Amino acid sequence: MDHFDYRSGVLYAEDVPLADIAERFGTPCYVYSRATLERHFRAYDDALGTHPHLICYAVKANSNLAVLGLLARLGAGFDIVSRGELERVLAAGGDPAKVVFSGVAKQDAEMERALEVGIKCFNVESRAELERLNAVAGRLDRKAPVSLRVNPDVDAGTHPYISTGLKDNKFGIAVDDAFAVYQRAQFLPHLNVVGLDCHIGSQLTELSPFLDALDRLLVLLQRLEAEGIAIDHLDLGGGLGVPYRDEQPPVPFDYASALLERLAEHGRHHMTLLFEPGRSIAANAGILLTRVEFLKPGETRHFAIVDAAMNDLIRPSLYQAWQAILPVDTTLEREAETYDIVGPVCETGDFLGKDRHLAIAANDLLAVRSAGAYGFVMASNYNSRPRPPEIMVDGRQVHLVRQRERLETLWAGESLLPPDEPEAY
Numbered sequence: 217m218d219h220f221d222y223r224s225g226v227l228y229a230e231d232v233p234l235a236d237i238a239e240r241f242g243t244p245c246y247v248y249s250r251a252t253l254e255r256h257f258r259a260y261d262d263a264l265g266t267h268p269h270l271i272c273y274a275v276k277a278n279s280n281l282a283v284l285g286l287l288a289r290l291g292a293g294f295d296i297v298s299r300g301e302l303e304r305v306l307a308a309g310g311d312p313a314k315v316v317f318s319g320v321a322k323q324d325a326e327m328e329r330a331l332e333v334g335i336k337c338f339n340v341e342s343r344a345e346l347e348r349l350n351a352v353a354g355r356l357d358r359k360a361p362v363s364l365r366v367n368p369d370v371d372a373g374t375h376p377y378i379s380t381g382l383k384d385n386k387f388g389i390a391v392d393d394a395f396a397v398y399q400r401a402q403f404l405p406h407l408n409v410v411g412l413d414c415h416i417g418s419q420l421t422e423l424s425p426f427l428d429a430l431d432r433l434l435v436l437l438q439r440l441e442a443e444g445i446a447i448d449h450l451d452l453g454g455g456l457g458v459p460y461r462d463e464q465p466p467v468p469f470d471y472a473s474a475l476l477e478r479l480a481e482h483g484r485h486h487m488t489l490l491f492e493p494g495r496s497i498a499a500n501a502g503i504l505l506t507r508v509e510f511l512k513p514g515e516t517r518h519f520a521i522v523d524a525a526m527n528d529l530i531r532p533s534l535y536q537a538w539q540a541i542l543p544v545d546t547t548l549e550r551e552a553e554t555y556d557i558v559g560p561v562c563e564t565g566d567f568l569g570k571d572r573h574l575a576i577a578a579n580d581l582l583a584v585r586s587a588g589a590y591g592f593v594m595a596s597n598y599n600s601r602p603r604p605p606e607i608m609v610d611g612r613q614v615h616l617v618r619q620r621e622r623l624e625t626l627w628a629g630e631s632l633l634p635p636d637e638p639e640a641y
């Protein structure tokens with residue numbers, strides 16, 4: 217459930233008509249709902265109840281400082297994949313002791329900074345990374361807390377670009393090799409083994425792959441303990457899907473109940489659990505607001521050309537993702553037609569939606585739903601388009617949490633070549 221609803225035929229974000237936001241900040245713009253973000257975070261937190269747990273929000277899904285700050289206030293930890301994400305978390309008031317660091321290619325400087333601020337855990341993805349982390353920690357005279365990201369080889373049943381837990385994927389350490397890598401980790405002097413981690417993919421709509429992955433981790437866990445390698449926490453990654461269209465992904469409560477039941481069956485009632493949800497917290501807490509520039513009827517297709525494009529929201533172009541597109545004002549007299557909703561970028565692949573039946577006219581506002589995760593964060597300046605502003609609605613209040621990028625910013629940091637030397641005669 218979210219807080220983008222129609223009231224008397226007009227679309228609102230919480231208590232604010234979206235048309236007012238468009239008027240004030242222009243389009244395209246991203247609009248987030250604070251109440252929805254909080255609700256989604258609490259759904260996880262409440263589902264785990266008194267079971268020891270930490271919800272480490274995956275910063276990559278939406279890294280706006282206001283989003284991070286409000287999750288930090290709710291007690292969230294954070295899953296980061298770069299120094300940039302770490303600095304964002306710190307700037308937003310996040311607690312470094314609740315940060316886990318994922319990613320296949322952490323650089324020395326990134327490891328150093330994370331050790332300096334005292335993060336909770338490095339989710340190590342290869343043998344080579346383990347050696348590097350040991351060396352970096354040694355130079356700083358620290359012990360790095362580590363978890364190995366194990367690739368359990370389960371099929372997440374999702375889009376191939378966002379599936380990560382198969383043998384063929386670049387992520388994690390093959391489950392069959394993990395035991396040996398743990399032995400090595402235990403032996404290295406500047407590492408402290410604390411956890412066991414996996415993340416099998418994103419936008420999962422079934423529980424079974426998560427449970428299969430957990431089963432494989434539990435087998436490994438037992439072997440590790442028999443070897444005297446103590447594991448304090450299990451990190452099950454992110455990946456719970458959201459309803460974009462008619463999917464019915466499990467809700468956090470069902471997910472947590474199934475996991476806790478499985479843990480109890482294995483006598484692990486008190487195992488601390490970490491999660492790294494991104495999409496399921498942020499996606500349906502945001503929309504992309506855009507205005508129709510022109511309606512362009514054609515022989516075979518009709519186009520609604522809007523002012524947002526693939527550079528603002530790339531998911532439809534990149535993954536053929538379907539996101540709902542709604543008129544902001546349904547009280548207007550319009551004729552309905554089937555449109556492809558396309559942007560101004562010079563690419564045939566520049567579309568936000570295809571074959572959408574809409575009653576619209578030029579100048580009308582449209583809301584692209586489920587745009588709060590992997591929306592703004594994946595925006596680019598392609599076609600020299602400034603990135604849109606981000607706005608957070610909180611009840612009746614409206615906060616500009618990132619201003620529209622200025623044109624001059626587009627070429628800031630670039631320079632012309634020095635003047636040509638006059639030609640010698």
Ligand code: LLP
Nearest residue numbers: 274318415418419454455492493494495590
């Ligand atoms: N943890 C790790 C290690 C991850 O790689 C990811 C996502 C997450 C957590 C969060 O997963 P989530 O709960 O959001 O599913 N750009 C794509 C999604 C890429 C996901 C990458 N990793 C999209 O727009 O669908």
